[in-house]
Amino acid sequence: MNLSWVLTTLVFSPLLGIVVLAFMPKTQEKAIKFVGFLATLPALALALAAYAHYLAGKKLSDFTIGHEWIQFRGMSGDAPIFSVYYELGLSGFQLLLVVLTAVVATLAAIAARYVKKEWKGYFMLFLLLEVGMLGVFTAENLILFFIFFEITLIPTFFLIGKWGYFEKEKAAYSFLIYNGLGSAVLLIVIMILFAKTGTTNIDLLTKIMADPSAPLSGDLKLGLLISLLIAFGVKLPIFPLHSWMLKVHVQAPPSVVMIHSGILLKIGAYGLIRFGMGIFPAQFETLATLIAILGVINLLYGAFLAFIQSDFKMVLAYSSISHMGIVLIGLAAMNEAGIQGAIFQVVSHGLISALLFFLVGVLYERTDTSLIENLGGIAKGMPIAAGFLLAGAMASLGLPGMSGFVSEFMAFLGLFKELPWLAAVGTIGIIMTAAYLLRAVLGMTFGKAHREFIGFVDLKGVEFVPVVVLTALIVLIGVYPSVLSSPLQATLETIMLGLGG
Amino acid sequence: MSSVPASAFLALALILFCIGLYGALTKRNTVIVLISIELMLNAVNINLVTFSKYGMAPSITGQVFALFAMAVAAAEAAVGLAILMSLYRNKKTVNIDEMDQMKH
Amino acid sequence: MSFDQFQSLNWSIMTPEFIILAVIAILVIMDLFMPKHMDRKILGWIGIAAILAAMVSVFGMAGGHVESILHDTFRLDSFAIAFKLLILGGGALVLFLATSYKATDGLERYTGEFYYLLLSALLGAMVMTSSGDLITLYIGLELLSIPSYILAGIQKDRLNSNESAMKYVINGGISSAIALFGMSYVYGLTGSTNLLEIAGQLSMLMDGQQAYLLGLSFLMILVGLGFKLAAAPFHMWAPDVYQGAPTPVTAFLSVVSKTAGFVIVVRILLTVFGSAATNGPGSIPILLDMQNYLAVIAAATMIIGNVVALRQSDIKRMFAYSSIAHAGYLLVAVTTLTSNMFYSIWFYLLAYLFMNMGAFAVIQVVSEKTGSTKIADFAGLYRRSPWLAVTMGILLISLAGFPGTAGFIGKLNIFVGAFAGQPHYVLASVMIATTVVSYFYYFGVMTQIFFRPAPAASEGEGEGSKFNLPFGIVVVLIVAVVGSVLFGIMPNIALDFMHNNLDIVQDFFS
């Protein structure tokens, strides 16, 4: 059976929604929201189908598709000096991220019910964003990756700038410029790679680089890797490139933050693993200690700063920085445990932060605040929401039985093998995570209610869908991590092979 | 004729060109500025004619070029003066340094 | 030259020029005999028809051999055809804008002139693309410039328009004098004005003194033509002129005139200095030796254009700086001198044509509505006219160079060129960094359009706040958006046409 149509359909299916929305009257709020939600479903269905395909024991390479797209020719008649191929494919790692994206996107579409104005524009941009994200994770060559990467920027800019909170424009600009610079660096790296090897295909590049006779000096490779680290460091974000992300997390509307924190930040991690580690394994090893130090700094820096924030969104924003530190720690370990931990953390944090930000949206919708001190004691009026909030926090602080633990555990397991002292310093982060999350969550839910929250409605109706689905997935991964680890084995083997392990 | 070396003509042209450039960049009166530009173009013409006679490979083309240049210069001057007239109607000045309504 | 000889010339290769010329003559006569109060718009439509006809004839010539007439002063090669298409396309769109332009401030008395002056400037640009001789190049250049001076000042009663024309004349005059001075030395060293002959002569150059002189003349020509491109530091006239000129003229200057500028730069630099030996036959040509100078100019242009654009509050001024910046990107392609240079310049100019024309169409509509050209006038455009807003959004995204638009492909193409041969890391980095800087001001306009509320006064106007889009504007917008998006997604439509029909590299030097 020819399955090469699947990925194209998967990636571009949200466009259908955009087209339908374009012809809808903009006053029909309910219908628009419903269509926006429906438009995310085909991608979700296909993503799950692809996962089922994998579970059935079939090859993921069935989905690979490649076409010529753009050729820049030099002298006439010559072979093109530069070609951009339309190449999509799936590996286990990519499959997981695609499923994650599709799930979070659908749930974020539900969370978009809180959008108060101009739903039509919102959903059109939202769906465009989804196209970009799905494309990023399925692209098989760097240029295509870059194109999809850039495609995510514009909708996100508008979604933040138009539908965000008070300082939305500043946040949107911050986002645009930082990420623009990141992608600029990325483009330069891509071009140099192309200039040196004549290809941008990721697998090919991986092979070429593994060949000792590759036309790149070690120093150049190191330089390229450092550039990649900067490019994806903006996205991840790595200290000190993080300040844009705080603004975005605080100012963007809930459903966008779900996407942003849940998926967009993960592009950075994905890039580091797939390109940084995949293409430059030897240089990555050189930098491993540095990356580990950066990871520990991220972990602790985020944790300590989260401890003194008064806005819960800020707590979560710094918490994201902290958790991305774990990704770095895992990667720096350069062994199976660490890398697998990093990948787990990518998925796990995607789910957890989506859950927490959704709940923030729920609370903000009802109380018009996300300040911890204004929210004390909401467990009285909204016990279910408070319960899920606590569950989310527990997942985030790495409670066993939930996804956060498995990833944190493996990342540290990996690093302890290589750099035990650094890892030991990093474990302070585990304590601090508990401290800041409990401070924040208990500050909001426990204690005396500062104001009457009794009148507020608890979670209801469709609001349960994102919360329950996300919690269920978090627990599923925590209890039965093989759902993630088995598709990853092939990817890991490839990476480890590159690392010479 | 041959007693005057080609380099003298070229030097004259260069000096003329520089005078023109200096005038174009420093004079306040726009008419003078336009005339200075003419000077620069005429310097070119001297060059062309000199080369046409004493160049590496003397040819008539240089003189033809000079004729074209003169015609164009005339047109340019005419247009310049016409524009200056309409400007003068509105602003009542021909001073070039007062034409700074648009800046920054 | 006998009459037979005259007849035997292959005049047909000048068909497009003749069409335009004839129509100019017809329009002049018609304008003369038309009653004073009759609407001159018809002249504009005739002009558009003429341009389209010329375009068709240019298309028809694609794929043929290199031909030249009149002692090789006029040549028709693939390069000429390719860029003539751009120039004609740009001219047509400008005329569409012009027909929709509200004639005020004295323009109402000269609408007829408005159209045929545009056409004659266009004719100059066309001649430039096809010229094989310094004389024709110069004539073409001036034929483009002189009508442009008049056009800039055609709103006789508006001081800004006068001032803009005056500044243009003076700067244009100086620059063409400098360029011409440089050319005179080239002539002096070779005794010929024919480009190919010059090239042949210069490739044999042995004398270091002469090469030195040639180097100086290279710089002079570069500077003189740099004015046309508005490359830094010869860009400073552009913002003032762009701001003061009527919007269609600004569009013309920023697109057609710039395209013509690049045509002439490539033509001269490549043929003359591309083969001029620095140290005897077979040595490195001057052009390659001068690459660093070009690179500095390109980098300065990109930086100045993008950075100063950040500070602008007038949309036309901002677009002036933006067009300076784009000239910088194009200069990167010129600097790198790779085999895909022609294609990348051509494609970028094509993309630039679409996005800039479209943007100026929107600017024209908005500024006519509000009576000023402040960026703040765009506030709330999304509310007042969503389609116009989205159109402008797409065009701005293309200008900023995001994927999915022609602007991105154009930039990518240039960028690839920067790495294809000898990599130019610094230049490429400057290019991409300044591109990021450009996000600020392009998205600043978008902020006004999409995020800011419409000014209170215009909200109260009700019906009056609606935009009525003239037919010409609609055409331009549709073409611009379709072009920007289509060539952003399927650039090979254009690129393959070039490759399959036009063998620029082969033709250029033969």
Next chain:
Amino acid sequence: MMENAWLIPLFPLLSFLILLLIGKRLREASAYVGILLTLASLVFSILVLFERFTEPTYITKFDWLTIGDLHLTAGFEVNQLNALMLFIVSLVSFLVHTYSKGYMHGDERFPVFYAYLGLFTFAMLGLVISPNLLQTYIFWELVGVGSFLLIGFYFYKEEAKAAAKKAFIMTRIGDVGLFIGMILIFWQTKSFEYSEIFRAVEAGAVSQTMITLTAILIFIGAVGKSGQFPLHTWLPDAMEGPTPVSALIHAATMVAAGVYLVAALFPLFQASQTALLTVATIGAFTAIFAASIGLVQTDIKRVLAYSTVSQLGYMMLALGSAGYVAGVFHLMTHAFFKALLFLAAGSVIHAVHTQNIEEMGGLWKKLKFTGPLFLIGTLAISGVPGLSGFFSKDEILVAAWEGGHPVLFLLALIAAFFTAFYMFRLFFLVFTGEARGEQKHVHESPSLMTLPMLVLGVLAIIGGYVNTPWFGSFLGDWLVDGNEALGHGHIEGPAWIMIAATVVSLLGIYLAWLIYGKRSVARDWLSGAGGTLHTILLNKYYVDEFYQLIVVNFVKGFSYFLRFIDVFLVEGIVKGVAGFVQGLGITGSKMQNGQVQTYGAVAFIGLAVLAVIFALTGGYLK
């Protein structure tokens, strides 16, 4: 039966899930779900325990997580210790479930309470049957959450909130020790399995330093969970939770998990004298430290809490002195009598609605059931001969003495004296004398509450007879059966130790009687004699204040320092770059002064510069 032991934790989990989903509808009928399911666990546990008497250890596992070539497993194991723990935990849990039906009656979050109890019981049972460190850690954390949730059950009380937070974070500090230790030992032995670890340690595959390091790190985990000094402060605060919870979690089961962990990893500890000594020292110190604080507390539950801390110290001392059996034995008896004491205290609180012992008094007559049961518990913990506590405490003292720690032995002896004193102080103040507070409607608790107490009371009396010097050390022999590394089932010690212990405890009781029963010695005798000391004890040695001052302030200060960096340095650099670009723009637009001649001049200068550079670099004059 043992192959089905995995079902034991699942019953309470089921209870948790059921109550979470439909608890609201069930209201107080939720209790039946919880009680029935824990009863099932109890029955299974008893069956497993009996089967384990005759059958060998049962262990099974499957792959849980694959990391490359590493296969991390999950499964369960039934060995002697596990079987015993299963029984203790499910028994106390069942009793507390039953008791709570009465105690929590009328609470609006009744189903939630039972759900949490179910979660905790699940985690605790899961913990005790884990065959490897990783799984232990997983459940270890889960019991922490159960504890956290139940401490914070009265979430609207600020104190409960603070206590819950404190409990979680302080135990987490310990957990990190365990976490590190676990990972370090994993990389040494390539396994989390207890059996593999022991084998590697025995085979000498792990260096001595590493053994000591990991053992101590793991012990830090135990310190956190078992409230040992210096991580003990959360445990007294945890008394903010409902009293049945205190009985279940903070007396009988979870806090004993630390002891259990050390016991389960005993061979590892035994391989390092340093580690053992650390355990013993910390244990002994904690025992006397907490006991001394207990002397002056006035909150009935806090007295019991410090007593718990102290008793846990005892157990640690035992283990640290190589008295494996003694430690586990005391764990068991302590579970019985301390749970009894807490439940009885709960019954008292239920009756008088206060926890302050100064407001109680004279309850002996009013609480006909509770009083005697409380007395049984008090006697047992004081080590009065014949009751369970006597036997186990004696074992510990012997172990400490034989282990060659005379100082620690002495500390333990003093702690025993303190224990007897403060427990009877408590007893006398609560049950004898005149009623001091306003006590209306004081009545005995319902039978639902007294019956569990009765069961525990019986066990508190007879529980010790499974391992006595007189009737044979059945428990000890069984525990160490088949594993010589654990030491002997019974350690012979000099007879004077038993006598000394008895004398000491009786002395304590006598002194308490003198002051609080007979009142022949003034109550402020002690506080008067050592005023400063009394204040220090009352303030728990200012440990909390110390932590507040040093740790909390340091963390906060450091955070603000980082914020400073974040705001000024990180943002500052960004602003600097942006400012530079803006400045360039400003300069550029300033140059654009509208003067056309300036434009020309700039261009000319540009040309001149190019030409000069060209001239200077020599052009082509070769």
